[in-house]
Amino acid sequence: MQLRKQFPNSGLIEVWRRSERWKQFRLTILKRDLWACKMCGRALVTGRKPKASAVVDHLIPAHLRPDLFFEAENNRSVCKGCHDGPCQSIEAKHGRDEEAIKAAKMSWHPGGYDAQGFPLDPSHPWNS
Numbered sequence: 001m002q003l004r005k006q007f008p009n010s011g012l013i014e015v016w017r018r019s020e021r022w023k024q025f026r027l028t029i030l031k032r033d034l035w036a037c038k039m040c041g042r043a044l045v046t047g048r049k050p051k052a053s054a055v056v057d058h059l060i061p062a063h064l065r066p067d068l069f070f071e072a073e074n075n076r077s078v079c080k081g082c083h084d085g086p087c088q089s090i091e092a093k094h095g096r097d098e099e100a101i102k103a104a105k106m107s108w109h110p111g112g113y114d115a116q117g118f119p120l121d122p123s124h125p126w127n128s
């Protein structure tokens with residue numbers, strides 16, 4: 001808890017995001033999670049545009065806990081659809097409440113799938 005006070009601001013986070021260390025770390029997280037979205041379960045792909053693009057998400061956002069930036073346990077693989085959808089909504093809803101954000105992300109569930117494996121929840125990012 002003391003550690004975070006040593007980190008000044010989001011400028012450092014941006015430097016980290018572009019760093020070789022992050023590229024390598026990100027790959028270890030994606031491999032650990034078998035390139036599957038931990039929120040909706042879909043297989044992740046490379047690239048930035050597809051909704052299934054791999055994103056490594058900080059459970060507790062980096063701007064709240066920069067000291068957890070490179071902590072494997074605070075990172076997990078999600079798809080761009082989940083990252084831009086439920087993850088962002090959860091972070092917006094809970095503001096600076098670190099534990100509430102983490103708990104909401106961990107417990108979020110797309111609400112079941114049809115026979116083809118598509119989510120039934122109309123608010124699921126695949127259906128938007």
Ligand SMILES: [Zn+2]
Pocket residue numbers: 037038039040041042078079080081082083
């Ligand atoms: Zn997903």
